[in-house]
Amino acid sequence: MSQTFEERLNQMLPRIASADFLTNQGLGNEIGFWIFDYPPEREMDMRAFLRDVIEPVLAKHQPPIRSASVNLFELVIGLLQERGLLDKAIEMQQNKGDEAALSALRSVLKEDKIAQKLMTQIDLSNIDLLILSGVGAVYPMLRTHTLLSALHPHMKNKPLLMLFPGRYDGYSLRLFNKLDEDHYYRAFRLVPETH
Numbered sequence: 028m029s030q031t032f033e034e035r036l037n038q039m040l041p042r043i044a045s046a047d048f049l050t051n052q053g054l055g056n057e058i059g060f061w062i063f064d065y066p067p068e069r070e071m072d073m074r075a076f077l078r079d080v081i082e083p084v085l086a087k088h089q090p091p092i093r094s095a096s097v098n099l100f101e102l103v104i105g106l107l108q109e110r111g112l113l114d115k116a117i118e119m120q121q122n123k124g125d126e127a128a129l130s131a132l133r134s135v136l137k138e139d140k141i142a143q144k145l146m147t148q149i150d151l152s153n154i155d156l157l158i159l160s161g162v163g164a165v166y167p168m169l170r171t172h173t174l175l176s177a178l179h180p181h182m183k184n185k186p187l188l189m190l191f192p193g194r195y196d197g198y199s200l201r202l203f204n205k206l207d208e209d210h211y212y213r214a215f216r217l218v219p220e221t222h
Contacts, residue, residue, distance in 0.1 A: 063189070160189075
């Protein structure tokens with residue numbers, strides 16, 4: 028029997044607040060990368076849950092669980108603004124189309140560069156958990172499976188949780204439950220759908 032979105036949400040906090048999760052126990056020497064996949068149509072509910080429940084509860088946990096939450100869309104927009112490219116990219120997209128704009132931005136938005144930028148925005152030594160959101164909004168500027176691979180050498184022993192609007196089956200990511208699958212097998216599903 029499948030669990031509802033709400034039932035799965037209710038299992039998130041106990042899971043990410045557990046000592047096993049925070050210390051990467053029981054993963055068989057794998058990195059602590061986790062994906063919480065959810066129906067894309069529940070994006071606004073997921074955002075509200077992150078803002079109103081996850082972040083405040085982790086901060087009030089005893090002892091407090093220090094988390095950093097990064098919206099990937101905001102990260103990319105900030106990077107483009109810093110480089111003076113945002114207005115140019117928007118103009119190019121309007122005049123020449125999506126493909127031309129994406130092609131022009133590809134060198135700036137390489138996933139290894141995004142991973143490095145992300146690491147400059149968080150103090151890895153002072154957090155217990157990194158939470159990534161904004162996956163759907165940042166597509167197609169950023170591919171999450173490639174970003175996760177680029178983050179492997181940076182995260183050391185810190186767990187990472189990606190909130191993913193689509194489907195992850197342990198082997199591949201299917202954004203919005205529609206786009207072609209991207210193979211990625213080095214993450215674990217945070218909460219399975221079945222009992």
